[in-house]
Amino acid sequence: MLGIKQVHHIAIIASHYETSKTFYCDVLGFTLMGEVYREVRDSWKGDLALNGEYTIELFSFPFPPARPTQPEACGLRHLAFSVADIDLACRHLEEKGVRCEAIRVDPVTGKRFTFFSDPDGLPLELYQA
Structure with missing residues (x-):
């Protein structure tokens, strides 16, 4: 093993x-x-x-x-970070000038999530745990 x-x-x-x-x-x-x-x-x-x-x-x-395409380039697709309150986290990011996509609901888990990007366009996700 x-x-x-x-x-x-x-x-x-x-x-x-x-x-x-x-x-x-x-x-x-x-x-x-x-x-x-x-x-x-x-x-x-x-x-x-x-x-x-x-x-x-x-x-x-x-x-x-440069990254060839986003987010479906071969290799790492995105990094996901767990947060307790996605609304609060999105407000924090937007106050810092970071644009978040609209919050969606995962159809399998029922959990809320959104995407944003780092300065190089690497896709990052917030996932409300």
């Missing part, structure tokens, strides 16, 4: 490291645990935590290719 216990982290490549770091920390509420500039790669790497848990590796690389 493989023995996977949980998802350890999610790696995201940003086109502009400082913009994405501000978005994930100041808008979404992640905490910057540490960061390092890797000169040989001309790349920043930031370690972001959510509620004290290491969650996202935020990278920058020179000239990363």
